[in-house]
Amino acid sequence: MSPVLMLLCIAVYFAALLGIAWKTGRSANSEGYFLGNRRSPWYAVAFGLLGDSLSGVTFISVPGQVGTSKFSYLQIVLGYVLGYVVIAELLLPLYYRLRLTSIYSYLGNRFGGTAQVTGSFFFLISRLAGAGARLYLAASVLQLFIFDRWHIPFSVSVAGSIALMLIYTYRGGIKTLVWTDVFQSTFLLVGVVLSILAIARALDLGPGGLFQTIRQSDLSQVFVWDWQSKNFFWKQILSGAFIAIVMTGLDQNSMQKNLSCRSLPEAKKNIYSFAAVMVAVNILFLSLGVLLYEYARAKGITIPGKADALFPTLALEHLGPFAAIVFLVGLTAATFSSADSVLTTLTTSFCIDFARIDSRTDLTDVSKTRLRHVTHLCFAVLLLAVILAFRYLNNDSVITAVLTLATYTYGPLLGLFAFGLFTRQKVRSSLVPVICTASPLACFWINGRTADWFGGYQLGFELLILNGLLTCLGLLLIRQPATKPQTSATHA
Numbered sequence: 001m002s003p004v005l006m007l008l009c010i011a012v013y014f015a016a017l018l019g020i021a022w023k024t025g026r027s028a029n030s031e032g033y034f035l036g037n038r039r040s041p042w043y044a045v046a047f048g049l050l051g052d053s054l055s056g057v058t059f060i061s062v063p064g065q066v067g068t069s070k071f072s073y074l075q076i077v078l079g080y081v082l083g084y085v086v087i088a089e090l091l092l093p094l095y096y097r098l099r100l101t102s103i104y105s106y107l108g109n110r111f112g113g114t115a116q117v118t119g120s121f122f123f124l125i126s127r128l129a130g131a132g133a134r135l136y137l138a139a140s141v142l143q144l145f146i147f148d149r150w151h152i153p154f155s156v157s158v159a160g161s162i163a164l165m166l167i168y169t170y171r172g173g174i175k176t177l178v179w180t181d182v183f184q185s186t187f188l189l190v191g192v193v194l195s196i197l198a199i200a201r202a203l204d205l206g207p208g209g210l211f212q213t214i215r216q217s218d219l220s221q222v223f224v225w226d227w228q229s230k231n232f233f234w235k236q237i238l239s240g241a242f243i244a245i246v247m248t249g250l251d252q253n254s255m256q257k258n259l260s261c262r263s264l265p266e267a268k269k270n271i272y273s274f275a276a277v278m279v280a281v282n283i284l285f286l287s288l289g290v291l292l293y294e295y296a297r298a299k300g301i302t303i304p305g306k307a308d309a310l311f312p313t314l315a316l317e318h319l320g321p322f323a324a325i326v327f328l329v330g331l332t333a334a335t336f337s338s339a340d341s342v343l344t345t346l347t348t349s350f351c352i353d354f355a356r357i358d359s360r361t362d363l364t365d366v367s368k369t370r371l372r373h374v375t376h377l378c379f380a381v382l383l384l385a386v387i388l389a390f391r392y393l394n395n396d397s398v399i400t401a402v403l404t405l406a407t408y409t410y411g412p413l414l415g416l417f418a419f420g421l422f423t424r425q426k427v428r429s430s431l432v433p434v435i436c437t438a439s440p441l442a443c444f445w446i447n448g449r450t451a452d453w454f455g456g457y458q459l460g461f462e463l464l465i466l467n468g469l470l471t472c473l474g475l476l477l478i479r480q481p482a483t484k485p486q487t488s489a490t491h492a
Contacts, residue, residue: 006146009325013187013332014164017180021168024176038259040178042266045257046273048181050281051188051333052254052341059188059334060141062282064307066289071222072231077282079240084275086241087249088268090421095255096264102352103255110420112429118436119413120353123252124346126409128379131342132386135161137308138335139387142328145316158387165336166380169344174260177341181257184333191330192284195315198323199291203298210291219290230460239461246410246464250417253345295319343383347376408443411467412436418468419475426480435474443467 062073095103104123108116139158147157169176200210214220224231248254261267292310295318296303304313315327351357355375357368416436419425443466447459459466 005321006324006328007150009328010142010146010332013329016183017164017168017336020180020183021176024179039262040174040257040260042261042270043273044178044182045261045267046270047185047277048178049185049254049257049270049274050277051181051185052257053248053278054188054281054285054334058285059191059331060137060308060311062285063289063292064310066219066286067293067303067307067310069231070219071286071290072224072236074222074279074282074286075224075231075233075236076240076243077279079237079242080244080278081275082237082241083244083248084271086245088271091245091249091255091417092258092267092271093264094421095259096267100259101256101358102349103250103252103259104349104353107416107420108353111416111427111432114429115416115427115432116353118433119416120252120349122409122412122436123349126406127251127253127342127346128382128386130406132383132390135335135383136387136390138331140391141312141331145312146328154391155388158391159384161336162380162384162387165343166377169341169376174256174344177344178257178260181341184336187329187333189281189284191326191333192281192288194326195311195323195330196284196288196291198319198326199288199295202319203291203295213294214287214290217290217294219293235460235462238465242414242464242468243461246414246468247406250410250413252349253341256345256348257341343376343379346379347372350375350379407461407464408440408467411443411464412439412471414464414468415439415471415475419472425476427475428478428480431478432475435471435478439467439470439474442470 065073094106098106098109100106102120104116104119107119135158139154139161143154143157147154168180196210200206203209203213205213223233224236225233227235258267258270261270288311292314293303295301295314296310299318301314301318304310312327312331314323316324351368351372355371357363357371360368363371412435416432419427443463446466447463450459
């Protein structure tokens with residue numbers, strides 16, 4: 001496929017995003033930037049969250065991993081649903097009652113300013129590194145199939161992509177992102193559906209034959225009941241529930257759009273609708289994975305050594321121009337819908353939790369806006385630096401390590417929120433950073449020894465739960481002693 005046509009498709013796509021940004025961001029003030037003036041329609045937020053939650057890594061990896069884990073990933077997705085129930089019934093009511101802009105303000109109200117900064121710090125580190133890793137993986141695919149053919153350096157192509165994200169999020173923030181996410185989620189979904197149809201056409205399958213091919217494939221097994229397997233049903237369900245709680249309910253990037261809904265009932269509708277759509281779309285991704293492997297078998301195509309390369313290779317080199325365009329648009333939508341909001345939410349967290357611009361009287365509105373713009377620009381530069389660092393290191397294990405970092409950085413957030421919600425204890429605020437640093441380090445030490453201690457058993461996503469428990473225990477150790485009520489002595 002011509003790289004000119006590929007580049008043209010991406011250019012038209014970004015032109016549409018810029019048009020949406022211009023229309024929605026013209027009159028955006030700080031309230032519009034941070035929370036969309038609390039007027040975002042719940043159905044728009046729900047559908048837009050789809051693209052925000054499914055990154056370019058998901059778009060490529062979930063179909064590719066069907067070759068090894070089959071349909072068992074669906075167990076984790078079902079666990080997500082349980083986590084979304086907890087978010088809707090426990091966390092959202094709390095956030096709306098306190099009328100939060102940054103969810104880490106709750107930690108400040110509950111434990112003091114040091115705890116708020118600590119929670120925000122763990123979010124900033126995790127999201128910046130995670131977004132950089134995800135963007136690097138997707139940008140590498142685009143670089144290989146498009147920009148290398150034009151001899152455009154990787155640094156230039158990535159800088160251009162981030163500059164485009166910066167332009168359409170710079171002014172409007174959440175007010176713009178709610179609608180650009182709807183646009184991008186639509187193209188992500190269209191990309192998956194049309195990819196399935198392209199493979200069905202190549203295999204000469206009608207609707208009935210398509211369904212039968214997926215159902216009868218040896219790759220369509222969903223449930224795993226072997227307790228020793230890393231894909232054991234109850235382990236995956238529990239892991240999915242906690243992943244959803246921490247990476248959606250305790251994550252500023254995911255919750256900021258939820259908090260932009262008009263009311264708590266609408267925010268709950270948003271979460272429950274999103275849960276249903278998430279299950280359906282992941283079934284489509286897994287079905288696409290089965291079809292990709294069946295197509296490769298039928299056509300005698302060698303399966304790439306890396307599972308992540310299967311979808312790009314077949315779409316861009318074997319399935320024809322239509323499938324290539326669909327893949328590129330879908331990958332672009334998945335990548336940038338999950339990355340563009342990061343700039344806004346990192347800016348929000350820094351401005352509210354570190355700079356405290358919502359409560360400072362020494363800054364004028366103009367000064368606050370200027371600080372917000374400068375912060376937004378700085379995070380764009382930092383994101384570019386992280387991506388270029390991955391390119392320089394050129395080591396997949398580094399990316400895996402960064403993504404694994406999330407299980408360590410979200411654990412302290414889980415422990416902080418759980419301790420705050422389920423106990424009435426006060427803690428010594430100055431020691432909170434010590435506990436939140438010690439818990440991940442302890443988990444790292446334990447994780448390296450479980451195989452020796454338990455006959456080869458290795459921790460997976462349950463490491464996140466252990467991390468949260470250790471944080472809770474640590475907070476219990478630094479609790480403030482209860483003050484005894486003073487009583488007045490009576491004299492005869």
